[in-house]
């Protein structure tokens with residue numbers, strides 16, 4: 001149902017699904033996927049690298065989300081691939097998180113469609129049967145951080161500008177319960193409480209210390225480290241690893257699934273408030289002014 005909705009969005013966006021479908025195939029050669037998602041498959045190794053390519057900052061626009069969801073679903077259904085590395089095609093920015101313009105000045109139907117796509121991406125990532133490793137080669141606030149937290153392992157490039165964290169409160173918005181749960185499952189309750197209330201963005205050493213990432217490595221070793229991690233994880237029998245992952249994570253996703261529509265309604269009414277719209281506009285303005 002969600003995939004049908006996602007395909008509808010893609011078609012409205014003018015994306016040709018024939019091209020998309022071919023792009024996530026099993027060839028061992030380097031091929032580009034859609035407009036915004038590049039897939040580099042290594043069929044022999046059973047690994048694919050997904051590279052985000054949604055300039056300028058890989059923010060999660062509805063179209064980008066939709067392409068990611070379809071790509072993940074295709075890889076999930078193709079038994080060739082047992083592991084995926086998520087990274088950015090533009091070193092410097094992993095992902096700026098949810099696209100602020102998708103949440104500003106639009107109508108309730110748009111907010112509902114957008115939020116359903118955000119939920120869908122998280123569900124696809126969090127309980128994927130594949131081994132997912134985030135090779136974080138740039139800044140990764142909010143929704144960008146959530147994507148990496150939804151993976152099985154995180155490798156962060158050692159650059160003080162590459163901060164990670166759920167900074168929603170700094171924008172005057174609130175991370176929903178499933179963002180919270182993902183963080184709590186990763187770094188524990190007390191550290192999450194502090195990080196969420198203060199909207200903390202952690203530079204690499206602190207991110208490692210608090211457990212937001214599993215490894216910090218020199219920038220030019222992020223991809224090779226992610227590859228070697230995935231190779232270690234591939235040595236574990238799939239059925240045992242997958243059942244264990246499901247045992248650890250399914251209660252968290254079930255919690256959203258059982259109240260998915262209510263969560264969408266909450267988001268729509270929250271984001272539609274005048275005060276929240278003003279906060280978001282001010283934040284966008286602040287980002288613009290930073291340049292001048």
Ligand SMILES: CCCCC/C=C\C/C=C\CC/C=C/CC(=O)SCCNC(=O)CCNC(=O)[C@H](O)C(C)(C)COP(=O)(O)OP(=O)(O)OC[C@H]1O[C@@H](n2cnc3c(N)ncnc32)[C@H](O)[C@@H]1OP(=O)(O)O
Nearest residue numbers: 059096097098099100139141142143173174176267270287
């Ligand atoms: C009790 C009731 C509870 C109810 C709760 C219910 C529901 C929950 C409600 C809401 C939750 C919604 C959750 C949201 C999670 C998010 O992901 S919000 C997004 C947060 N993202 C950020 O804060 C990142 C902001 N960006 C930056 O910090 C920087 O841009 C950067 C990523 C560090 C990159 O810096 P750099 O200097 O390289 O680039 P610029 O800053 O110059 O940016 C270039 C260009 O890109 C635009 N831009 C940046 N980020 C975004 C974005 N997230 N969306 C859209 N556009 C973005 C920026 O404005 C510049 O644009 P230009 O001026 O037009 O060139």
